[in-house]
Amino acid sequence: MVTLGNRAGARLGGLLMNTKTARHLMVGSAVSALMLTSTAVQAQTVNLTMLVDNASHTVAISEALVAAFEADNPDISIDIETRPGGGEGDNIVKTRLATGQMTDIFWYNSGSLLQALNPAQTLIDLSDEPYMDDIADSFKQVVSVGEEIFGVPTRPAEAGGIFYNRAIYDELGLEIPLTWDAFMANNEAIAAAGHTPVIQTYRDTWTSQLFVLADFYNVLAQEPDWAERYTNNEAKYATSAIALRGFEKLAEVHDAGFLNADFGAAGYEDGLRMVVEGEGAHYPMITFAIPAISDTFGDAIENVGFFAQPGDSAEENGLTVWMPAALYIPQTTSDEEAARRFLAFVASPEGCAVQNEAVAVNGPYLINGCELPEDVAGVVRDLLPYFEEGGNNAPALEFLSPIKGPLLEQLTVEVGSGIRPPQDAAALYDQDVVRQAQQLGLDGW
Known part of the structure; x- marks a missing residue:
């Protein structure tokens, strides 16, 4: 038991x-x-925030880049915030930086507007990143202070010049003009054939500036230090013969009777439609309009070509370039290493490929190894020779100098409408920028 x-x-x-x-x-x-x-969970605890402007293409690109990056980097998530564009957006960016409330990454202009952010005191220096060797020097120039580099490009390069209707050029057997005299001769032939030579759209006053702004490559070709002297109050539009030419060209096309009859009432969208449909032969504009043409007119974008605004010398023919906005990291970022990883992705061929899928490409990339889609529009291909070896391009003045007065678009409307002589407008614009230069505290003003 x-x-x-x-x-x-x-x-x-x-x-x-x-x-x-x-x-x-x-x-x-x-x-x-x-x-x-x-x-x-701990491996996915890095959460970044990114501030971008609310333009539809900016949001589409940002969302696509973030989705692709998160797929390859599951330990990092990025939340996107949007802000208005224009002056209101500028003030938001400046205020958030000044108060330490900026997101971990933000999308903002390069060039003169960047300089107003006091980047050496507010932003992370990216000059030691290996990918900087693959970014075009022309872009690094407009996101730098001294030896420090603060941003990576968000988009391909854009350019100011002249859209043209291919059918009209083919009908009349015209060649792409390499000088202003050749351009005006083309306009004579176009007018004689019963077509409108030059489209202007002054209802949207900002569009009136292109003949002045897109002429800046031709200024630098003659006086390479003009932007520096302008910033130092040593060069003026009214007293510089080469800089005055932009105002004079604006007057010449008006005085010759080359404009559309409704140039004062037509707007930007009208201008795009007119050059696509052949109601006019030339439309001075920046190539950021390419996605708008593609979205609105589809395959009819192939009706449109592009060339640089001609100067006085065929041998020195070149393109005035508008540099894209950049992504920056503020010094207050919550995780610098993670933010740097995202910018490295954006500045890679993989990042460019994501953009190719997200929106219509409007120019050549500024990153080595980035390729354009095989089906890119012909108007984009027209830009490429200016960026290839032996091609000529230079940044617009606003990327080389912080000085740009608010009165310019009103003055160019007046000149382009025959209301004010070019010399008078240039002198008034020289006066207009004085206050801004003084507010910026620039030497010599």
């Missing part, structure tokens, strides 16, 4: 021990699972 009882007890004890062991194993497994889950 005792023996049987001992055996039964032993058996019972064994069962109890096995039960306890099983419970311990179950608890241990649960704890291990929780620890693994916790570790996985």
